[in-house]
Amino acid sequence: MKTCQEFAELYELYALNALDPEEQSEIEEHLEKGCPVCSDGIKRAAASMTFLATMPEQLEPPTHLRKRVLASVGIEKSNWRWIAAFAASIAALIVAIIWFSGENRRLDNALVAMRLQMERTTAQLANAQAVLQFLSEPETKQVLFGQGRPQPPRGRVLLNSRRGVLLIASNLPPAPSGKTYELWVIPNQGTPLPAGLFQSSPQGDAQYLHGGPVDLNATGAVAVTLEPASGSNAPTTTPIFVVPLTGL
Amino acid sequence: MSLTRKADWQFRLSVKDDRELVERLKRREPQAMADLYDGYGRTTYSLILRIVRNTGVAEDLVQETFLRIWNRVHAFNYERGALGVWLLAVARNRALDYLRSVEGRMTQSTSQLEELEAPARYGDFEQSILNIDRVRLLREAFAKLNPHQREVIEMAYYEGLSQTEMAARLKQPLGTVKTWARSALKVLRDQLGQEAL
Numbered sequence: 001m002k003t004c005q006e007f008a009e010l011y012e013l014y015a016l017n018a019l020d021p022e023e024q025s026e027i028e029e030h031l032e033k034g035c036p037v038c039s040d041g042i043k044r045a046a047a048s049m050t051f052l053a054t055m056p057e058q059l060e061p062p063t064h065l066r067k068r069v070l071a072s073v074g075i076e077k078s079n080w081r082w083i084a085a086f087a088a089s090i091a092a093l094i095v096a097i098i099w100f101s102g103e104n105r106r107l108d109n110a111l112v113a114m115r116l117q118m119e120r121t122t123a124q125l126a127n128a129q130a131v132l133q134f135l136s137e138p139e140t141k142q143v144l145f146g147q148g149r150p151q152p153p154r155g156r157v158l159l160n161s162r163r164g165v166l167l168i169a170s171n172l173p174p175a176p177s178g179k180t181y182e183l184w185v186i187p188n189q190g191t192p193l194p195a196g197l198f199q200s201s202p203q204g205d206a207q208y209l210h211g212g213p214v215d216l217n218a219t220g221a222v223a224v225t226l227e228p229a230s231g232s233n234a235p236t237t238t239p240i241f242v243v244p245l246t247g248l
Numbered sequence: 249m250s251l252t253r254k255a256d257w258q259f260r261l262s263v264k265d266d267r268e269l270v271e272r273l274k275r276r277e278p279q280a281m282a283d284l285y286d287g288y289g290r291t292t293y294s295l296i297l298r299i300v301r302n303t304g305v306a307e308d309l310v311q312e313t314f315l316r317i318w319n320r321v322h323a324f325n326y327e328r329g330a331l332g333v334w335l336l337a338v339a340r341n342r343a344l345d346y347l348r349s350v351e352g353r354m355t356q357s358t359s360q361l362e363e364l365e366a367p368a369r370y371g372d373f374e375q376s377i378l379n380i381d382r383v384r385l386l387r388e389a390f391a392k393l394n395p396h397q398r399e400v401i402e403m404a405y406y407e408g409l410s411q412t413e414m415a416a417r418l419k420q421p422l423g424t425v426k427t428w429a430r431s432a433l434k435v436l437r438d439q440l441g442q443e444a445l
Contacts, residue, residue: 012433013411018404020412020422046337048436051386052405053291053336056298061289061310069285069311073318075278109315112308116346119305123350194416230410233422 002026004037011038015046021228021236072109131209134163141216145243146171155206157222157243164211165195165222172200172240175226182227183210184235186242188220195222197231219245266331273321285314288332292339299343299406309346313339344408382440389439397432400425 007027013019014027031039134140137160146154155169167183175181180199184192198208223239225232269287272280292313297306316338324334390398403409403417411429415422 009430009433012436013404013429016404017408018410018414018429020410020426047330047333048382048386048440049405050333050336051383051390052401053295053340054383054387055390056294056406058290058294059297061293062303062307065293065307065310066282066285066289068307069289069314070278070281072311072315073281075281109311112311115308116305116312119302119346120349194412231412231416233412233415 001030004035004041007038008041011041011045012049015042015049017230019230021230021232024228024230068108071104072112127209130163130211131166131207134158134160134166134209137163143243143245145241153224153241157245159214159216159219159222159245161216162213164209164214166210167198167206167208167222167224169200169206169224170204172204172206172224174200174202174204178229179226180229180231181206181208181240182225182231182235183208184223184225184239185210185214185219186221186223187218189218192223192235194231194233197227216245221245270321270324270331273318281314281318284317284331284335288335292335295336296339296343299340300346305346306343309339309342313342316342340405348408385439386436389436392439393432393435396428397435400428401432404429 007030010019010023010027014024019027027038031042135158140158140160140163143157143159144155145157146152151171153169153172155167155172158166158168160166165183165185172181180197182197183195185195186192195210196208198206200206221242221244223235223242225235225237225239227236269280269283273284289310293306293310296309296313297303300306300309313335317335324331390401393401399418400411400414403414404411409417411425412422414420415425418425
């Protein structure tokens with residue numbers, strides 16, 4: 001186990017969530033014991049690294065953004081002044097304005113959430129299109145795994161020498177908290193190569209595309225392991241499944 | 249970006265009146281939110297835009313950031329907390345969360361990100377910990393980093409990558425990336441006079 005002095009070299013990387021899993025677990029184990037020195041050190045490091053927030057070119061936000069932000073929490077100076085001036089004489093109107101302003105605020109916040117959701121959906125659509133293109137190319141080859149067995153993960157691995165490896169699996173329960181699935185491309189000779197991290201859905205389905213060229217002749221298998229959330233450079237657990245790429 | 253243009257990055261981090269500002273936010277004073285935005289809006293917008301590189305998305309995320317602060321400020325310990333550090337942590341996490349979702353990098357669960365921006369994490373250190381002089385020193389030290397050192401620190405902060413992910417992205421051995429990161433942090437620490445960052 002490292003000393004507090006040795007951990008001190010990791011404070012900033014821990015605060016930025018950039019440590020590799022082994023070191024992260026080590027420092028967390030140490031913090032769980034209640035070390036006040038390291039706990040304070042990490043908080044100080046997190047604050048200091050905030051200087052990076054000042055590094056990007058400082059740009060003036062659009063003027064309407066201020067209004068939007070204030071409106072999102074129900075504050076709009078001019079409206080309130082206007083309301084105050086007429087409050088005594090037209091109480092009913094105030095009630096209506098408050099209701100509409102609340103409704104407007106709610107709708108505006110909902111709009112932001114929807115816009116962000118739309119961005120995410122667009123990205124998912126782009127991914128789906130890449131998968132479709134992958135599937136439609138005649139040179140894409142397919143290997144099934146786990147067939148005929150109801151419980152273990154099963155599915156297919158599709159390979160395309162130009163486009164990469166596509167994994168489609170079912171019966172793969174969501175990774176536990178703090179863990180993720182990692183795909184490995186295992187060459188005929190040499191060590192497994194990390195090919196990306198992915199999660200499965202609550203229903204146990206997973207679809208993951210590792211883009212980029214892959215040498216099919218030099219690849220012997222594809223495997224999946226359970227790894228710490230930030231991934232590993234080499235497998236740290238027994239593979240959940242290994243798919244040999246024979247007969248391609 | 250020039251370091252000599254002080255006005256470019258001057259912002260309110262841990263200033264004395266943040267304590268009063270937090271109190272006013274907790275009392276739901278309308279002008280407090282306007283003051284908060286006027287103090288941090290530009291830095292927040294610039295940081296988020298640097299991460300997501302899309303003005304429309306950046307505007308939405310700025311709104312989401314300030315709304316979060318408004319909704320969670322009751323849990324912030326203003327006795328010793330630094331409001332700006334918390335606000336910018338929320339901004340960074342919101343932007344990284346967005347980036348991860350569009351890139352399909354789902355390595356961190358929502359609960360982990362929520363934990364990273366919990367107000368309690370930012371309410372337990374002295375106000376003076378990140379004053380303007382300290383920021384200036386760190387910025388000067390950052391300018392001294394070599395391109396590799398700078399790249400890994402930027403990838404960690406603006407892209408939320410772990411060292412393992414950086415190694416894969418840069419096609420470099422993990423040990424090399426760790427060396428770059430740690431030597432970069434040593435330069436920053438040395439600039440502050442050997443004290444911990």
